[in-house]
Amino acid sequence: MSKPFDVTAIGSAIVDVIATVDDRFLLEHGIAKGVMTLIDEYRAQTLHKALSGAREIAGGSAANTMAGLASLGGKGAFMGKVRRDRLGQTFAAGMAELGLRYTTRMAEDGPSTACCLIAVTPEGERSMNTYLGANLEFSRKDLTDAEISDAQVLYIEGYLWDAPLAREACLKAIEVARKVGTKVAITMSDPFLAARYREEFTAMLDAGAFDILFANEDEVKSLFESESFDHVLQRVRGWGRIAALTRSEKGCVIVSADEVHIIEAAPVVRVVDTTGAGDQFAAGFLYGLTRKQPLDRCGRLGALAAAEVISHLGARPETSLRKLAAASGLA
Amino acid sequence: MSKPFDVTAIGSAIVDVIATVDDRFLLEHGIAKGVMTLIDEYRAQTLHKALSGAREIAGGSAANTMAGLASLGGKGAFMGKVRRDRLGQTFAAGMAELGLRYTTRMAEDGPSTACCLIAVTPEGERSMNTYLGANLEFSRKDLTDAEISDAQVLYIEGYLWDAPLAREACLKAIEVARKVGTKVAITMSDPFLAARYREEFTAMLDAGAFDILFANEDEVKSLFESESFDHVLQRVRGWGRIAALTRSEKGCVIVSADEVHIIEAAPVVRVVDTTGAGDQFAAGFLYGLTRKQPLDRCGRLGALAAAEVISHLGARPETSLRKLAAASGLA
Numbered sequence: 001m002s003k004p005f006d007v008t009a010i011g012s013a014i015v016d017v018i019a020t021v022d023d024r025f026l027l028e029h030g031i032a033k034g035v036m037t038l039i040d041e042y043r044a045q046t047l048h049k050a051l052s053g054a055r056e057i058a059g060g061s062a063a064n065t066m067a068g069l070a071s072l073g074g075k076g077a078f079m080g081k082v083r084r085d086r087l088g089q090t091f092a093a094g095m096a097e098l099g100l101r102y103t104t105r106m107a108e109d110g111p112s113t114a115c116c117l118i119a120v121t122p123e124g125e126r127s128m129n130t131y132l133g134a135n136l137e138f139s140r141k142d143l144t145d146a147e148i149s150d151a152q153v154l155y156i157e158g159y160l161w162d163a164p165l166a167r168e169a170c171l172k173a174i175e176v177a178r179k180v181g182t183k184v185a186i187t188m189s190d191p192f193l194a195a196r197y198r199e200e201f202t203a204m205l206d207a208g209a210f211d212i213l214f215a216n217e218d219e220v221k222s223l224f225e226s227e228s229f230d231h232v233l234q235r236v237r238g239w240g241r242i243a244a245l246t247r248s249e250k251g252c253v254i255v256s257a258d259e260v261h262i263i264e265a266a267p268v269v270r271v272v273d274t275t276g277a278g279d280q281f282a283a284g285f286l287y288g289l290t291r292k293q294p295l296d297r298c299g300r301l302g303a304l305a306a307a308e309v310i311s312h313l314g315a316r317p318e319t320s321l322r323k324l325a326a327a328s329g330l331a
Numbered sequence: 332m333s334k335p336f337d338v339t340a341i342g343s344a345i346v347d348v349i350a351t352v353d354d355r356f357l358l359e360h361g362i363a364k365g366v367m368t369l370i371d372e373y374r375a376q377t378l379h380k381a382l383s384g385a386r387e388i389a390g391g392s393a394a395n396t397m398a399g400l401a402s403l404g405g406k407g408a409f410m411g412k413v414r415r416d417r418l419g420q421t422f423a424a425g426m427a428e429l430g431l432r433y434t435t436r437m438a439e440d441g442p443s444t445a446c447c448l449i450a451v452t453p454e455g456e457r458s459m460n461t462y463l464g465a466n467l468e469f470s471r472k473d474l475t476d477a478e479i480s481d482a483q484v485l486y487i488e489g490y491l492w493d494a495p496l497a498r499e500a501c502l503k504a505i506e507v508a509r510k511v512g513t514k515v516a517i518t519m520s521d522p523f524l525a526a527r528y529r530e531e532f533t534a535m536l537d538a539g540a541f542d543i544l545f546a547n548e549d550e551v552k553s554l555f556e557s558e559s560f561d562h563v564l565q566r567v568r569g570w571g572r573i574a575a576l577t578r579s580e581k582g583c584v585i586v587s588a589d590e591v592h593i594i595e596a597a598p599v600v601r602v603v604d605t606t607g608a609g610d611q612f613a614a615g616f617l618y619g620l621t622r623k624q625p626l627d628r629c630g631r632l633g634a635l636a637a638a639e640v641i642s643h644l645g646a647r648p649e650t651s652l653r654k655l656a657a658a659s660g661l662a
Contacts, residue, residue: 229593261561262560263561296561
C-alpha cells in the first residue's frame, strides 16, 4: 500500500537572512568571522536591522532536505516551530511554494521565529549568527501522528537534541513511527552535537530506534570516538541498518547489513558554498530509497543533489534536481 | 609449520638506468617525454652509451616488491631472468644485498639483461625506455618448485603475460602452488595489460587460480570493463577472495568474502615520484598478511610503504620500512 508522503521530517524552522557586508561591518557589530555563533533575540533584532537589504530565504537543515526532495519530485511533510510573525510567514510560504505539507501550529507568543543572520564578506566568507527562537518551543503537542504514519520515512534532525522539548517530541515520534511501520532516519547534524549526545545516540542505534543514519565523516568519527574512518565503517557494518556516510570530495560510503558501496562525489565545476551539502545529499538519498532504488543508486542521487547545492550560494537547490537526475539517468 | 619464505615472486628482472638530462637530449635521441616506450636491444645500447654518468639500480615491479618486503624484515625468493652480463650482475647483486634468495640460472647467450633507461629532465619528469631483453627467455625450466612450496605466498607480476614463455611458466607455478598449499597473488601491473588479457584473467579469478588480487583503480576498472569503482567493488566482493585495490591519494580498499576496509593514504610531505607506489604497497600488504595481521592492518602497512617510496626518486625504499612501521605502531 503506497503512502501519501515519501518523507515526513521534524527539524528546525529557520529563515536565513543573507546580506553582503564588508569587514568593517563585522568589526562594528562584533561578528566572529567564518564561524557559526548562537545569539539571543535582542542581538538577532539588532543585527537584522543592521543588515539592510538582506535576502530572506527559508532554511533549516531538515527543511532544506525537504526542499531538495520536492525538487526531485518527492512528496513530504515537515514539522517545526515558528511564531506567527513576518519570518514565520516567510518560512511557511517557502514550504507551501514547494508543495510540502506544513501544518505545525504557529506560536502566538513566546520567542520569535528562528533566524540565521549570515553576513557574507566580499571574498565569499560567511559569518553565521543563529537565533534558535521558536524552535525551542516545539513539543510533543506539535506532533501530527497521521503525518508520521502517512510517510515511508520519518527524518529527524539531530540539532533538535539541543532543544529539550523538541528532543522529547522526537523520541515520541520515533515511538509512533515504530508502531505504524514508518522507517526512522536521523542526521547527526554536527560533530560536537554527536559528541554531546554520544551515549544516547549510540544506545538508540543499538536498540534499533533508527533504521537509517546520515552522518558526515567528522560526525561519525565523533559519534563513535574514533580517528579511523575504517574503524567507524566496521562499527556501522556491525550495526546492520542503512548508513550513508558522506566524505566531501571523497564521495560517500553506503553501508547496510550485507552491502558496502563506495560512491564518487559528483563533478562540480566550482565549489562556491558547501552549506547544505549534507542536507541535499539526504534529499537525494531518501528520494531514491523511498522509490525502492538500490543503495548505490540512492548514493548517486545524493551525490548529484549535493553537487548542485555547493555550486552556488545558499542551502537549497536552484536548479530542478528532477531534471538533473533525469539527465544523469537517475530518475 | 612455518615456511622459510614469506613470499616467492616471479617477475621481470630489470636494471633501471637513471640519468639527469636536458630537453635537448630528449630531442636529439628522439625520446618521447613523460611516457614509457618499449625499445629494442640496439636502441637500448645506443641510449645507454649516451646516458653517461647514469645510476644503475636493480628494478622491476615484483623485484621492487621483494625489496620492500626485505626492508620490512620479511624473507623471500625471486625468480626472473637476466643474462650473465654487467647489468645481470648488478641485478643479482642487488637481490643478494637485500638478503633475498635469487638463483634463476643466468642466460649465457641470447638477449642481454633488461633495462629501463630513464631520462629525468630538470623539472622532474621521467621519460622511460624499456628493453625487455632476457625476461622474454624466462620459462618453465627456470621454475624452482621448492621455492614455491617454501613460501606462504607466490606473487606473480602481471607484466609477464606479455612474455609468452614466462606466462606459461607462471601458469605452471600456480599449479605447483595449488598442490603444495601456497597462496597465489597476482598484480595487474598495467591497465592496458589488464585489458589485453581480460578474458584469461577473469576466468582464472573465477576458477580460483588466485587467492589475492592487487590492482590499482585504473587496472581493476579495465579488468572488469567498468567506469564505476563501486561496480568493480561489488564484482570483487562477489569473487570472495582477498583483493587490495589501491586508489592513489584516496588510499585503498581491502576486500574479502566478509570484509570491506577503507584505508586512508599515509601522509606524505611532498610527492616526488609515484613510480613504485603499487610495488611497495604490495610489499607492505604481503608482509602483514604473511604475519597473519588483520586485513585493515595489512592495508595500513601497504599505505605506509607506498608513502615512503613516493617521497623520493626511485622505486625501492630508501628508509628502513621496518623502522617506519615500528614508529607507526604497525610492526
